[in-house]
Amino acid sequence: MKYVDEFRNPQAVMHLAERIREKTRQPWTIMEICGGQTHAIVRYGLDRLLPSDITLIHGPGCPVCVTPIELIDTACRLARLSHVTLCSFGDMLRVPGTNEDLLTVKAHGGDVRIIYSPLDAIPLAQAYPEREIVLFAVGFETTAPAQAMALLQARRLGLTNLSMIVAHVLVPPAMAAILSSPYHQIQGFLAAGHVCTIMGYEEYEPLCRTYRVPIVVTGFEPLDILEGVYLAVSQLEDGRWTVENQYTRSVKRHGNPEARNIINEVFEPTDRTWRGLGIIEASGLRLREAFRSYDTLEKFRDDIAPLSTISPLPVECQSGQVLQGLLKPIDCPAFASRCTPDRPLGAPMVSSEGACAAYFRYRHQHQPISPKSR
Amino acid sequence: MQRLIHEIFQPAFSNVFLNSMQDSAILPALNGRVAFTTDAYVVQPLFFPGGDIGSLAIFGTVNDLAMQGAKPLYLSASFILEEGLPMETLKRIVTSMASAATSCGIQIVCGDTKVVDHGKGDQIFIATTGIGLVPNHVDWGPHRIQPGDCLLVSGDLGAHGIAVLSMREGLNFSGNLRSDAAPLHQVVSALIEEGVTCHCLRDLTRGGLATVLNELAMTSQTGMQVEETRIPISESVRGACEMLGLDPLYVANEGRFVLILPQNQVQTALNILKQHQVSHQAAVIGQVLPLSESRTPFIHLSTPFQTVRILDVLSGEQLPRIC
Structure with missing residues (x-):
């Protein structure tokens, strides 16, 4: 398969692992931001190809994982209303809320639909004008343009029965929060290639300078990840810190300007609670004033209790x-x-x-x- | 209801047992051990590239019999129809069932039909029960699996699940995505006739290869080692799975099976499998290992990068991911 097989070539992977071994002189700890990268690393055993001096630690880049429990509870409550159709990406359905998950609500008759694109909600809203279509908009910057596009289309078509729970989060503020912690051990980052495809990597440059950490924009295939590690280790061994782009086949410095414009037209930054991490300043997106009529939390204010600002997690969950x-x-x-x-x-x-x-x-x-x- | 039976079911399935229209079919004495199985079929869409719910209801039960080495003989068929199901749709399904049954050399000897209110069903549910005759010397099952045995799959994996999913969700993938639904009794019968010693056969339906291997390892109290690069998966299925974040090793098949047999039988088995259209892409994918000291059954998957990971049982269905 083109664009996949080349980046899973065993000989190239083993060769790169050898180059990392040759380059490494002392212990280094590198965080991969994205959960997709974490899964590739563990699935293919890429960490086991690295010298024992290199430690990979896994970052917060799983949008489903950091969605606050109150928003999941809200989504569950809305999905139980007889006139609501709740649209969500599949990942979200099994994530536990306080008492239940969306799959349980679906099993009890709630109209919960798995969507493959936020734009799938548009024909639903057109086909069922008597129902309220609620989009559970979860994700990092990667999926934000498609969510924004859904609202732009809804506005163009005059659809008033569609709204959005905006749970979108932004990567750079989370990286800054982690680096500000006195306990962190991170010496270098592999940044998420998909996020940077949209946003570019300019906004990582101040992080790099402030915290003196190498940041390598990295893809998701085995060869991408090992090359990302190689570039990060090379910077660390040479005593450099800069933003480097490993994922050149997808990422440009300014990202995708059109997608960024769409995000900017519909959303604005806001403080956001991250599940397990707490509130991080300007780390989420909310709808701009002109799109507030599409805000589910406003529209259904009477149906849902005010949101708590505390994220109750089971005490045992770390x-x-x-x-x-x-x-x-x-x-x-x-x-x-x-x-x-x-x-x-x-x-x-x-x-x-x-x-x-x-x-x-x-x-x-x-x-x-x-x-x-x- | 009488109209349904006389105008649709009986003409399509007509045979001497069914036509007697009694409360039960009286079958001739069977000389040997009888395999007996039942399964229910629910699928949306009802018609998909490479098959439909009707042919699936025949092949699925035929394959459950075949996996025990049984020659399929008779089937029963029960239909639960939702009010409002177009007659034309029912006719298409029944015609497809009749043609599938004929191609498998079996007879549908009894049946039942119920109609439920609109909204209480999903157009049509079909349950089939099958009877087959097992040759005297055939004794296959997880109890026969031994360390040292080889694992074969009969062809490329995941086509059925992905074809149905992409049709249901309107995902217009390019490429030739067709269900692999097919009857397997002929190739199994050829293995028996050629005297291949098999230890266990299992069709790779719901949950796919990964789920089936875990079940077999647990029942047989063994470990299994599978090489990822040896597992046949078509480009179309790989591409669709990459897009959706699904693992083809957990995707359902309706015309594929795993074959576990002693090493010295592998070449003969492969030669036979490759002569049949349903199994011409058969491949050796791994072997059975003894348990380690922990006594825990396991499936290990060797990656292309000389690392090994666990091939686990999934919790629930696979869900498409965010990005």
Whole structure:
């Protein structure tokens, strides 16, 4: 398969691993931001190809994992209303709210639809004018343009039965928050290639200078990730810190200006609570004034209780530590015992980009459970 | 209801047992061990590239019999129809079932039909039950699996699940995405006739290869090692799975099976499999290992990068990811 097989070429991967071994003189700790990268690393065992001096730690780049529990509770409550159709990406459905997840609401008759693109909500809103279509807009900068496009289309078509729960988050403020922590051990970053495809990497340059960390914009295939590590290690060994672009086949310095304009037309930055991390300044998106009539939380104010600003997590769940790279999933006492994909305590155990799910799925040797016995 | 039976079902399925129109079909004595299986079929859309719910309801039950080495003989068919199902749709499905049954050399000897209110069903549900005869010397199952056995799959994986998903969700993938739904009894019968010693066959339906191997490892209390690069998967299925964030090893098949047999039988089995259209892409994908000291059954997948990971059972269905 073109654009995939070349970047999974075993000889090239082994060659690059060898070059990293040759380059490495001392221990380095590098965080990959994106959950997609984490899954590729654990799935292909890429960390096991690296010298023992290199430690990869997994970042908060799983949008589902950091969505505050109050928003999931709100989505569940709305999906239970008989006149609401809730549209969500598939990843979100199994993430536990306080008492239930969206899949449970669906099983009890709630109209919850898995969408493949936010634009799928438009024909739904047209076909069912008597229903309220609610888009659960979750994601980083990567999916924000498509969400914004859905609202622009809704406005152009005069649709008034479509609204959006905006749970979008932004990567650079989260990186700054992690680097501001006195406990962090990060010496270099692999930035998320998809996010930078949209946003470019200018906004990472101040981070790089302020915190003196190399940041390498990196793709998602095995060869991309190892090349990202190689570039980060090279900078660290040479005592440099700059933003480098490994993912040149997709990312330009200014990103995709058209997509950025669309985001900017519809959304503006706002403070946002990250599940497990707390409130991070200007780290989320909300609708601009001109689009407030599409804000689900405003539209359904009478149906939903005011949102709490506290994220109650089960006390035992240490996903906040995992999301900051302070704890490996397998070092969490609840991992694979009291927290499994069947009975998750936190979102990283169920999301397809969650670090805990990656370790459970690809690394942890547990008794296979027959689906028939569930 | 009488009209449905006389105008649609009976003419399509006509045979001496069904035509007697009794409460039960009286079948001739069978000389040997009888395999008996039942399955229910629910799929949307009802018609998809490479098949429909009718042919699926025949092939699925035929394949469950074939996996035990049984020669399929008789089927029953029950229909639950939702009020409002167009007659033309029902006719198409029944005609497809009749043609599938004929191609498998089996007879539908009894049946039942119920109609439920609109909104209480999903157009049509079909349940089929099958009976087949198992040759005396055939004894296949997880209890026969031993360390040292080889694992074969009969062809490329994931086509059925992806073809149905992409049609249902209106994902217009280019490429030739067609369900692999097909009857497997002929190739199985050829393996028996040629005297291949098999230990276990299992069709790779819901949950795909990964789920089936985990079930077999657990039942047989063994480990299994699979090489990722040896597993046949078409370009179209790989591409669609990459786009959607799905793993083809968990995607359903309706005309593929895994074959576990002693090493010295592999070449003969492959020669036979490759002569049949349904299994011409058969490949050896791995082997059965003894349990380690932890006594935990396992499936290990060797990656192309000389690393090994676990091939786990998924919790619930695979869900498409965000980005």
